[in-house]
Amino acid sequence: MLQENQPNQQPGLFGLKYSNRDFTQKESWGKNCFNSSFPASLCSYIHSRNLENIYLKLDSNLKVIHSTISTVELYGINPLSDNLFYAFETQFTPYQQYLIGTLPGVDLVTQARDTGICLRAIEIKLTALPDHTTCELSQNLYGCEIVIRPDTIVYLACSILDTFKNKLNLLKELINENFDNITDWSDPQIIILYVSKIINIIDSITLSIVDVQKPLLMQPIWKTEGKSPKLSEYCLDVFVWSDLAFTRLFIDLAKAEIDLYGTIKSIKRHTRTIIWLFKMIYDFSINNSFNHKQIIDNLSYNTKNDKAFAVSGRVTHIYMKSGILEQPRIKKTEIKEIIIGGGQNLLSPERRFDAIVYNSPDLFD
Numbered sequence: 001m002l003q004e005n006q007p008n009q010q011p012g013l014f015g016l017k018y019s020n021r022d023f024t025q026k027e028s029w030g031k032n033c034f035n036s037s038f039p040a041s042l043c044s045y046i047h048s049r050n051l052e053n054i055y056l057k058l059d060s061n062l063k064v065i066h067s068t069i070s071t072v073e074l075y076g077i078n079p080l081s082d083n084l085f086y087a088f089e090t091q092f093t094p095y096q097q098y099l100i101g102t103l104p105g106v107d108l109v110t111q112a113r114d115t116g117i118c119l120r121a122i123e124i125k126l127t128a129l130p131d132h133t134t135c136e137l138s139q140n141l142y143g144c145e146i147v148i149r150p151d152t153i154v155y156l157a158c159s160i161l162d163t164f165k166n167k168l169n170l171l172k173e174l175i176n177e178n179f180d181n182i183t184d185w186s187d188p189q190i191i192i193l194y195v196s197k198i199i200n201i202i203d204s205i206t207l208s209i210v211d212v213q214k215p216l217l218m219q220p221i222w223k224t225e226g227k228s229p230k231l232s233e234y235c236l237d238v239f240v241w242s243d244l245a246f247t248r249l250f251i252d253l254a255k256a257e258i259d260l261y262g263t264i265k266s267i268k269r270h271t272r273t274i275i276w277l278f279k280m281i282y283d284f285s286i287n288n289s290f291n292h293k294q295i296i297d298n299l300s301y302n303t304k305n306d307k308a309f310a311v312s313g314r315v316t317h318i319y320m321k322s323g324i325l326e327q328p329r330i331k332k333t334e335i336k337e338i339i340i341g342g343g344q345n346l347l348s349p350e351r352r353f354d355a356i357v358y359n360s361p362d363l364f365d
Contacts, residue, residue, distance in 0.1 A: 009341035015044025019086035044079035047071035076119030092121035095158035104151040131313035135227035143313025157280035237328035269309040
């Protein structure tokens, strides 16, 4: 059932009845909050329209394929249930057991209100379509840039390890390699010799759990008319990446750089991400835990750790190409069903999407 905008309705977002953000307050509409709370609401709205999200998952050939995933399955509970609590920028505590130190927060943790149990950990990337690398191309070639934080790789590792928590011997068999002869993991000249082998091991691990992959990253898209700030008539939709499909964003880039001798020339961000992920998994296979902060800080390879990696719309288009990427299903006239009670008036237009909604009062007529 769609929510009706009531004359005296307080500012809010569709479906987000219980959360750790107070949407009647302006601070809950800042850019960092809006970029995760609006997508969470959009997913709930998609559910209310009897639609499912586009699910990017991996097949047994290590290719990303398109399926669908309901918001119920994504959240682990009906998104409009009174038993759902939306906990933003919160730790997904079931993953604490896999690492040393403090588990970082994730964009959204869904929780059951009656038990307090954490249901799902979801990273969120609200992305513009097209990005600067595809805005001059035809619409069927549009793509979105994605910038990934190091914390997302920690959650990726935990998601994979969660599948192996009772199968540690299998994990060791799949690694089937002793890396004790690596004297210094932080030395790029040493590690560069192992990248191809590391990728092959990650692929083997991936193939062993391809039947139990799970959602990791929600990527809502908002489409404009080319590079103008004007929303397209059909402008919103949601793609969801499984943990295993997500690995292809950086692994496929690295594979393309491996030469005939099985080596690469340098460690770029996407290759460093592979090393981070493997080191987390490898350390867990030996010690039953990994120190994510130490791995990320020590294995920087002379590149800043402010982000794990970024991929342009030309890259993401390869994986996301579809009729829905070309024409999203949610129209701009429906935004007033998602942002309710005058919430648009509390926005701080610091980013493009916020600014468009803020400066488009006609959307709420």
